[in-house]
Amino acid sequence: MRVTLLGTGDTTGTPTVGCDCDTCAAARARGVERTRFSVHVENERVDESLLIDFSPDFRYQFLRDEVSLPDAAVITHIHFDHLDGLGNVFRVLDSLEVYAADETDPKTGKSVAETVDDDYHYLDPLTVVPTSPLETVRICGLDVTLVPVDHPPLVCYGLSVEDPVTGAKLSITGDTSYDVPEASRDVLADADLLLADGIVPASLADYHPLGGRHEDADGVARTFGTKHMTREGALALAGELNADRTRLVHLAHFYPAEEAFAEPLAVDGEVYEL
Template identity: 70%
Template sequence: MEVTLLGTGDTTGTPTVGCDCDTCERARELGVERSRFSVHVRSTTGETLLLDASPDFRYQFLREDFDPPDAALISHVHFDHLDGLGNVYRLTRDMPLYAADETDPETGESVAQTVRRRYDYLDAVEVRPQSPFETFETCGLEVTLVPVDHPPLVCYGLLVEDPETGGRLALSGDTSFAIPGRSQEVLSDADLLLADGIVPAENCEYHPLGGRHEDDDGVPRTFGDKHMTIEGARQLGERLDATETRLVHLSHYIPAEQAFAEDMAVDGERFEL
C-alpha cells in the first residue's frame, strides 16, 4: 500500500496564520508545511481510504492531485480531524465512512453517531459504525480501531494492514502516553507508526497541567493530558517496536532548531508498505 501524509500538523498548522515565530519562518524558508492532520492510503487494489478528514481537505487533495477517496475513517470528533468531511459534498455519490460505535460518556453518543448528526446533509456518506478491536475490511485493506487516551472525548488509534503486501501502518491517534495495553498490542510491530507528538517535554512548564507519565529520567511523555511530547512519541515507537516512526500532529511551538529533525514528518511524504 501507498501511504501519503496529507497533513502532519496540529490544530493551527505550521506555518500558523499571522505568525512570524522562528519555526514558522523556518518552514517558509524550507518550503514545507504541516497542515491539519490527515492520511491517504492506496491499497494494491487501487482503492483509497482517507484517515481523518482535515479542514484542509480541498487544498491537500489538489496539492497531491488525488481523486476523492473511496472510503473514509474518523478517529474522533475534534474539528481538525472531522470538519473537512463537508468538502466531499457533491464530490462523491457513495462513500462509506467508518467510525467507532462506543458511546462517549462525555457526549452521550458514539463517534459514528456524532458524524451522522453533524453531516446529516451528506446523503452520499454512509456511516458504518465499527466496534474497537474488531477488524473490518474496506478498500482492499484490513482495519482495526483501538481506544487511546485523549480526554475528555473518546479517541481511537488504528492499524491498517494490506493483505497483499503484508504492510502494516499504525496510527497512535491523538493521545497521551497512557495508551491501554491491549491497544498497544494491536499497534505493535508496524512497518510505519505515525505517532502524535506535539511539543518537546521542556514545554510542559507552559501548560496549566504541566506534564505527565514521566520516564525513568523524569522526562514527561505527555504534554498536559491530551497529547504526547516529542520524547513520549519517540519512546512509544521504541516500545511498539515500529520499523519506522514518524512524528505527526506537530505544533509550531517546537524550537526551530528541533522542528525539522529527520523523524518529524512534513506534508506530502509517501511510503510504500
Template identity: 70%
Template sequence: MQVTLLGTGDTTGTPTVGCTCETCRTARDRGISRSRFSVHVQHEETGESLLVDFSPDFRQQFLENDVPLPEAGIVTHVHFDHLDGLGNVYRVLDSLTVHAPSEVDPVTEESVAGTIRNKFHYLEDRVGVAACDPFEPFETCGFEVRFVPVDHPPLRCYGLAVEEPETGAKLSITGDTSYDVPERSREILANPDLLLADAIVPASLCDRHPIGGRHERPDGTPRTFGTKHMTREGALDLADELSADRTRLVHLAHFYPAEEAFEEPLAVDGERYHLE
C-alpha cells in the first residue's frame, strides 16, 4: 500500500490566501504547502487507487504529485473542503464509484451518500454513489475499508480504516473529529501502520477560542480545540491509545506558531508512505 498525502491543511490551507502571518510567510519562503485535505491510497499489486476526500485543490494536487487518477473515492463528510473537488470528475474521469456513509444526519436530514447524489446530480452519468453502513466492511480497489463514526458537531463525520488483506497493511484516518472518538470506532482504528490524525492547532491556542478547550488531560491540557477538532496534544494522545506504529498530524491550520508549524510529526503536502 502506498499512501500519498495530497492535502494536509484545514479549510483555508497554509499559506492562507491574503495572510501575512509569520507561519504563512515561512511556508512561502520554504516552498511548503498544506492544501485542503485529501489522501491518495494505491494498491501496489493491482495498480488501483483510492482517493479519500475530494479537496477543492484537486487539480493542483494531482498536477504536483506523481499519482494516478483514482478508480474509486471515499467521502468522510459533507464540509466543502472534503467534498467540493468532486466537481473535477466531470471533465477528467469517465466513471467513478464514490463510497460514502449511509447513516442519515438529523441536522441535514440526509446521509453523506444522499448529499453527494443531490449536490452532484449533474454527475450522475459518471459518478456512482455507493452507500455504506458505518462499521461494516466493504471492498474497493483491493482494500477492505470501514467507516467509523467520530465526533465533529453539528454534522455526522466519519473516520476510516483501510486494510490490505494480502499484506495486513493498515491505514487509519481519524477524519475531522474532537478527541471524543467512540470506543467502538477506536477499536477499529487501532493498531495501524500509519495514522493520519486531525490536529488543527496546538493546545496552547485553546484560550483564544471562544469555547476554549475540552477533554483535558489530568494536567489540564486541552485535547480538543473548541468542540470540533483535536489539538496536537490530543491527537498524539489518541495515537498512543491506538498503538499507531507511525503518526502524521494533518488538517493543520496556519495558526500554529511559525517556530512549531513545521516540526515533527506535523505533515506537509506530498509526503509518501509505503505500508506492508
C-alpha cells in the first residue's frame, strides 16, 4: 500500500493567499506547501487507487505528485475543502464510485451520500455508494471502514484502510475534536500510519473565541474550539491508539514559524509504503 499525502493543510492552506505571516513566508522560502486535505492510497497488488476526499486543489495535486487517477473515492464530510474538488472528474474520468456515509445528519436532513449525490447530480461518471459507518467494505482490494468522529455541527467520519493480504493499516482521524467515540477508536487502533487532525498547537486555544476543550491533567487543551484537535490532542490520541507512526495533517498557517515544520507535522507530497 503506497500512501501519498496530496494535501495536508486546513481550509486556507499554507501559504495562505494574501498572507505574509512568518509561517507562510517560511513555507515559500522552503519550497513546501500544505494544500487542502486529500490522501491517495495505491494498492499495487491490484493496480488500483483510492482517493480520500476531493480537495479543491485536485488538479494541481495530481499534476504535481504524478499519482494515478482514482478508481474509487471516499468523502468524509461535506465541508468544501474536502468535497469541492469532485467536479474535477468531469472529462477526466469515465466512471468513479464515491463511497460516503448513509447516516442522516440532523443538521442538514441528509446523509453525506445524499448530499454528494444531490450536489453533483450533473456528473455522469459518478456513482455514489451509500456506506454504513462501522461496517467494512472492500474498495480497490482494501478493507475500508468509516468511523463517526466529532466535528460539529456536521456529521463527519474518519476511516481505516487495511490490506487484507499484508495486514498493512492506514488510519485517518478525519476532521475531529479529541472526543472520538470509543467504537471508532477501536477501529482506528494499531495502525502502521495514523494521519491525525492537529490544526494548531494547544497554546493557541486561548485565542479561539470558544477557547479549548478536553484538557489533560495539566490543563493542556486537546481540542481547539469544538471542531479540531490541537497538536497535543492529536499526539495524545495517537498514543492511545498505539499508532506505529503518526503524521499530523489539516494544519493551519497559525503555527509559529519555528514550530510549523517540525516533526511530526506533515507537508504535501510525503509518501509512505505500508
